[in-house]
Amino acid sequence: MTVEVPPWAADVARALPRPLLFATVSGAHLYGFPSVDSDLDLRAAHLLPPEEVVGLRVGPQTLQHAGMRDGVELDVVSHDLLKFATLLNSRNGYVLEQVLSPLVVVTTPLHADLVVLAPRLVTRHHAHHYLGFAANQERLYAKTGQLKPALYTLRVLLTGIHLMHTGRLETDLGVLGTGLAYVPDLIAAKREAEHGPLPPGAAERLAVDLPRLRADLAVARDTSRLPDRPEPAAVDALHDLVVRTRLGRDPSATGRAPA
Template identity: 45%
Template sequence: MKIPNPIITIIRQQPYPLLFATISGSHLYGFPSADSDYDLRGVHILPVTEVVGLETGNETIEVSEVRESLEIDLVTHDVKKLFLMLLKKNGYVLEQLYSPLILTTSPEHDELKVIAKNCITRHHSYHYIGFATTQWKLFEKEDVYRIKPLLYVYRVLLAGIYLMQTGIVEANLINLNEVFDLPYIPDLIAQKLAGTERSVLSDFNIDFYQREYERLRNKLQEAYESSPLPEAPSANVALHNLLVRLRTRSYES
């Protein structure tokens, strides 16, 4: 994937060192429209002086702007905040961490990807079920049936099932469908790629899509119940040690 220059520039302009920055959103999921914005996600490292004092640095930095006709949405979290999020059933940060669309990286990024495997539990299924439920309600309540929320529904359900079965984080719907082989997915993706962010379905077989939503949601519940994944994360000590090392390095430099 060719990275547009405005994205490279905005990454270089961040005020703190970045452990990593990746692309998330539709570009990661495999169905960006021509007018899709770029969702950039990453982790910054606050220096010790901005952590221990009375005045602390920003745990979260958000930038939303248009550069050279590109909509860019950047969110980075401080390492401690992200590590705490990893220890919860948060699928978002897992997908950002393991995104193959890497803007900037570090040896500690690779180290974190190894450690984070011990953050993945059976209970991450709740994240995917909850997100799919929210997207289905969004799909149903609008005056027109848009493709994007429907694709989000199927993407998160397949990602959740795959995670429960394998322990592997896969966010791309095209890759997921190579495993699940749902015949309607390629056509939905093709409609989204050919249109805009607000493209509507070319067919209105809503009963079919609802049955598929319910079937896949039930399948995710079954995958949770039979999953070999652990009940709780076991990465606390490794995350603590990595955090101390990163903070100490910022102080020494």
């Protein structure tokens, strides 16, 4: 589906009190099922100056902002470049999805470098992230019976399966769920209300499909051709990127809105 990002999203991201390296949209907008009352989740990386890293007064590793704009609830989170790179060089699917999000509101040449490097850091062990995330959402769904955690559980499992099979990241449930005939109805219901009920019959289908997909992801992990560890040359390149950027040898520390 086509997702419209508010034109002021870049201004909201740049209001954080450190230079941005990128900012992208995450959450329901990225997953292909925003509702009319969805909040806007912005995820970013910022750059601390050397004096806030090597001295006694250490700058914020994570910046957060919450608020409202034009009736839209905001959730903005940014990590310093070193923290972001450390997470990226792990099996953290959150930051992988953030840096590779196609919904870009602020970008830099360094962001472009990260987009190139990120796929080379993907391993079969990213499946553990998706299995864990799905388990948390499935517990929430079992407790509440609500549509939103059901959609999140489906999306997470299908993203993990696709990543294990192809090495490529896909987060849009409308693309991932083409083999499940009831997914369009779930997405349509979610568009109407953030915390709406499940459509009739969906609970019965989910009771069958969620355990099957969870098992499919475990098998996909065990049979994936993805490596056990990130590509060493990519890790070296990520290290060099952090060092030269921190020391001011890279002119990419000022974020710009995408063309």
